[in-house]
Amino acid sequence: MTLANVALDVMREALARRFILAIFVAIGLGLLTVALALDLEVVQGTLAASRLFGQRLQGTAIIPVDVALRKLFGILVYLFFYNGVVLGVVASSQIAVSLLAPGRVELLLSLPVRRAELVIGTYLGVLLIALLATAAGVGGLSLVLFYKTHVVTAAPLAAAIAGLIGFGAVYSVMLLATALVRSPSLASATGLGVLALGAAASDRATFLSLFDAGWVRRAVEIAVAPLPRFHLLAEAGARAAEAGQGWPGDTLPLLGSTLAFALAGVAAAVFVIGRKDY
Amino acid sequence: MTATTFAIEVEGLRKNYGRVVAVDRVDLTVPAGSVFGLIGPNGAGKTTLVKILLGVAWPTGGQVRVLGSRPADPVVRRRIGYLPERLQLPAALTAVAFLRSVGRLKGLARRALDDQVPRLLTLVGLEERAWARRTGTFSKGMVQRTGLAAALIGEPELLVLDEPTDGIDPLGRAHMRELLRAAGQRGATIFLNSHLLNETERLCDHVAILDRGRLRLSGPLDVVRAERAFRVRFATASDLDQRALDCGFDVDEEARGRGLSESFSFAGSEAADLSAALQRALAAGLVVREVLPKLKDLETVLEESVGAGDAP
Numbered sequence: 001m002t003l004a005n006v007a008l009d010v011m012r013e014a015l016a017r018r019f020i021l022a023i024f025v026a027i028g029l030g031l032l033t034v035a036l037a038l039d040l041e042v043v044q045g046t047l048a049a050s051r052l053f054g055q056r057l058q059g060t061a062i063i064p065v066d067v068a069l070r071k072l073f074g075i076l077v078y079l080f081f082y083n084g085v086v087l088g089v090v091a092s093s094q095i096a097v098s099l100l101a102p103g104r105v106e107l108l109l110s111l112p113v114r115r116a117e118l119v120i121g122t123y124l125g126v127l128l129i130a131l132l133a134t135a136a137g138v139g140g141l142s143l144v145l146f147y148k149t150h151v152v153t154a155a156p157l158a159a160a161i162a163g164l165i166g167f168g169a170v171y172s173v174m175l176l177a178t179a180l181v182r183s184p185s186l187a188s189a190t191g192l193g194v195l196a197l198g199a200a201a202s203d204r205a206t207f208l209s210l211f212d213a214g215w216v217r218r219a220v221e222i223a224v225a226p227l228p229r230f231h232l233l234a235e236a237g238a239r240a241a242e243a244g245q246g247w248p249g250d251t252l253p254l255l256g257s258t259l260a261f262a263l264a265g266v267a268a269a270v271f272v273i274g275r276k277d278y
Numbered sequence: 279m280t281a282t283t284f285a286i287e288v289e290g291l292r293k294n295y296g297r298v299v300a301v302d303r304v305d306l307t308v309p310a311g312s313v314f315g316l317i318g319p320n321g322a323g324k325t326t327l328v329k330i331l332l333g334v335a336w337p338t339g340g341q342v343r344v345l346g347s348r349p350a351d352p353v354v355r356r357r358i359g360y361l362p363e364r365l366q367l368p369a370a371l372t373a374v375a376f377l378r379s380v381g382r383l384k385g386l387a388r389r390a391l392d393d394q395v396p397r398l399l400t401l402v403g404l405e406e407r408a409w410a411r412r413t414g415t416f417s418k419g420m421v422q423r424t425g426l427a428a429a430l431i432g433e434p435e436l437l438v439l440d441e442p443t444d445g446i447d448p449l450g451r452a453h454m455r456e457l458l459r460a461a462g463q464r465g466a467t468i469f470l471n472s473h474l475l476n477e478t479e480r481l482c483d484h485v486a487i488l489d490r491g492r493l494r495l496s497g498p499l500d501v502v503r504a505e506r507a508f509r510v511r512f513a514t515a516s517d518l519d520q521r522a523l524d525c526g527f528d529v530d531e532e533a534r535g536r537g538l539s540e541s542f543s544f545a546g547s548e549a550a551d552l553s554a555a556l557q558r559a560l561a562a563g564l565v566v567r568e569v570l571p572k573l574k575d576l577e578t579v580l581e582e583s584v585g586a587g588d589a590p
Contacts, residue, residue, distance in 0.1 A: 002352075002383065009379045016370035016412075103366030107428070110332040110360040110438075111383045112352035277295075277335035 002113055006121025010095060011128045020091055020129065024136060031140040040065075040148045047149075065149045073155035074242035077162060080138060081234040082199075084163040085170055088133070089191035092126045093184040096175055100182050105278045119270045123175055130167050134160045155241035162237025169228045169258050170195050172265025179272040195230060202231035228258040284343075285310045285436050285467035286331060291340035293326055293491075300326040302491035303340070308484070313458070313468045315482035315499075317475060317580060323491040324471050325363055328440050331469070332360055345436055356384055359434035363441045363471075365425040369414030373399060373424045376413060380428045390432075398427040403453055418445030426454065430461065437461055438469045443477055455481055475576040485576070487583045494583040502579055505572040506547040509533060510556070512540050513565035525558040543572060 014020050041049040047068045049056070099108065099122060108118060138156040146152055170191045177183075177190040201207040201224040211217040236251035247255070286308035293301040301323045308314045316324050329335035330342060333349035347354035367376055374395055381391045399409055402423040408416070413424060422445055429437055437458070443451045458468055458481060472478050478485060479499070486496035495502060509530055512518060519529055522542050533541035544552055556566060574582075 001385075005382045009382065012375070012379070013368050013371055016375070018370075098368065101366050103362055103364045104368070106329065106332070106334045106362040107360060107365065107380075107425075108383075109334045110355060110358065110362075111380065112355040112385060113383055114352055275336075278329070 002117050003121045003124070006113060006117055007124035007128060010099070010122050010125025011132075013098075014092075014095055014125070014129050017094075019094075023087065023091055023133060027133065027136045027140065031137075031144055034141065035144045035147070038144070038148065040145075042149050042151075045151075065151050066153055069145060069149065069151060069153050070155045070242050073153070073159060074238045076141075077159040077238040077241050078234050080134075080159040081163045081166060081230075081237060082195075084130075084134065084137070085167045085195055085230075086192065088130050088167045089170060089174065089188055089195065092129070092171060093174065093188040093191070095126055096122050096178040097182050097184045097187060100178060100273075100278075102278075109278060115274045116270045119175065119179070119273050120266060123172065123266050123269075126171055126175075127164070127168055130164060130171075134163055138163075158237045158240035158247065161240075161247065162233050165255060165258050165262075166195075166228070166230055166233050169198075169230075169262040169265070172262040172269070175269040176265050176272065179269045179276070194227065197224060198227040198230040199234075200231075201227055202229035204229075226261060226264075228261045229254060233258060283310060284308060285312075285345060286314075286469065287341075287343040288327075288331075289341040291327070291330065291342060292338045293323070293330060293335065294338045299491050301330070301337075304488070304491070304493045306486055306493055306496055308467060308469060310467050311462070311465055312484045313462050313482045314470065315478035315485040316469065316471045316488060317473070317478055317485060317576065318488035318494075319580075319584060320473070321490075322488045324488050325440060327488065328438060328469075328471050332358065332438060356432065357435045359429035359431065359437045361422075361425045361429040361437075361439045361442050363444070365421055367413035367416065367421055367424060369412060371413055372410050373404060373413055373416075373427075374409050376424065377428055377431060381431045384432045386432055394431055395427075398430050399424075401430070401457060402427045403450065419447060419450055422446050423450070426457065430457075433464070434466060436467045436469065438471075440471045441473065442470065443472065443474060451477065475580065479576045485579075487580055489584045495579070500571075500573065503573040503576065504547075505574055506545065507572040508544045508546075508552055509568075509570045509572045510542045510544055510559075510566065511538065511568040512542065512559070513567050514540060515564060518564070521562050521564060522559065525562055525564070526555040527559070540567075 037053045039051040040047060042065050045064055046062050047065045048062060099105065099118070109115065138160045142153070142156045173194045174187040174191040178187045204221070204224070207224070208217050208221055211220050232251070232254055236248055236254060240247050284307045286306070288304055288306040291301055291304040292299070304327065316327065318324050326335060330337050331344055331349055333355070342349055345354050345357055349355075371379070377395045377398065378391050381394065386394070400406075404420060404423045404427070408420060413421065416424065422442065426439075426442060429439065439458075443454055446454060455477070462468055470478060470482060483499050484497065485499050485502055487494040510527060512522060515521065518540060523529070527542035527544055530538075530541040530543040544555055546552065552569070556569070559566065
């Protein structure tokens with residue numbers, strides 16, 4: 001109950017911030033633009049013509065509309081994944097910092113809340129906001145496309161899952177960074193750094209080949225070993241969206257390792273905050 | 279240790295920050311239902327002590343019991359209200375939203391919050407038009423009032439207030455004193471950390487003095503302030519000063535300076551000595567109007583205590 005209260009309070013406070021409200025307004029405006037500018041002509045279950053701002057989008061091939069949507073979402077997964085995680089990093093960098101601010105954290109810690117509940121509740125609260133933003137973005141786009149094509153597809157869900165799991169892993173490290181040093185800039189830099197390094201090192205062999213063989217390559221190998229393979233995660237989401245048959249089974253270990261990374265980050269943040277004097 | 283008699287019990291408490299000793303072997307008890315003032319110079323370790331009492335900082339050694347339990351116990355913290363020094367409110371929230379958040383984390387039901395939040399905001403004197411404003415736009419005084427309302431939510435048994443009147447105007451201070459007295463009257467223990475000795479003197483019935491991490495003095499205010507002397511006032515009489523001096527009394531210039539004419543002091547704390555002097559005065563035909571123990575002001579007590587700490 002306390003955990004849920006902390007998470008909901010974090011979410012309420014975040015939603016009261018103008019910057020986060022602006023993100024939701026931007027998502028709404030983006031969806032409105034798509035709704036007004038995208039024109040899809042569906043004839044007997046096939047996409048006969050598609051125009052964006054009056055410009056023709058497809059070639060001459062006539063393809064079933066559900067196939068076309070899955071292809072579209074296969075591409076959009078990358079857009080949602082990287083843009084969503086970067087936006088999430090920037091938007092959430094202040095949240096834990098403000099909770100741990102001098103004069104604020106003392107009051108929070110004097111309330112009947114365990115420190116672990118405060119950390120995990122904050123993490124869950126931020127994930128809730130990310131979930132809401134994802135639901136607004138991906139869900140809104142699905143609704144717009146459903147309105148235009150009358151086809152329901154599970155493809156957007158793949159984008160949502162990939163994005164949320166990726167952001168969960170990144171935010172856990174941001175939370176740990178904030179527990180160590182209360183700085184929104186450091187939290188953002190850590191989040192973006194982990195995302196960039198995790199994405200770049202997704203194909204370990206190719207990434208490591210960039211370094212001279214020897215102790216440097218070995219050191220980099222050790223450094224990137226625990227990082228989630230973010231680009232593979234986005235690829236798995238894109239494959240899932242294109243296949244339209246749920247998450248590919250062969251990528252479950254990837255999901256598992258990314259989740260384990262997130263849990264380890266949160267556990268480390270609990271450890272640091274649990275022992276700290278405020 | 280008995281949980282029922284004392285709201286706070288501290289035994290051999292130590293807190294080190296690296297090589298710096300912030301709190302050094304402090305033994306302290308705060309009677310349940312008392313209004314307790316913790317005073318001392320800057321850097322004495324007062325705020326560190328307060329933070330340890332609330333589980334915000336961890337002790338290096340010693341024992342702390344608050345309302346009979348460890349400060350880290352969330353159950354006991356339901357019964358505590360706290361106003362931190364330099365409180366920072368969540369700037370994006372309104373005063374109402376902030377209080378509801380604190381109340382929820384204290385485990386209060388929605389109905390209790392609906393009742394308590396507006397009542398407390400009224401009680402602390404926050405104007406109704408400010409209730410729905412973001413706290414980021416609040417003045418220092420408004421922040422303190424909102425913080426006090428947060429501390430009072432759930433009618434806590436123990437109120438811990440760190441510099442509660444900081445940034446509040448004199449009228450607001452008087453109002454806050456009234457609020458704290460009312461809280462005391464319903465049986466709450468109030469633990470006040472303030473550098474304003476006048477406030478402490480007017481509000482508290484017990485005080486403790488902390489200096490360089492060491493507890494210099496602790497006890498009921500009247501005992502702490504008591505001098506080893508009495509003040510005696512006689513009825514107006516001819517040649518009063520000389521007759522009183524002959525009986526063993528001294529002219530009390532300090533009291534006379536405050537308009538208390540015919541005031542004399544009697545040095546000594548033994549009742550038998552005072553009784554003998556009074557008998558001599560009566561035999562000399564003087565009429566005794568008032569006998570009171572002489573009290574030092576808290577500033578003098580603090581100066582003497584801190585000065586005593588300097589002695590080898």
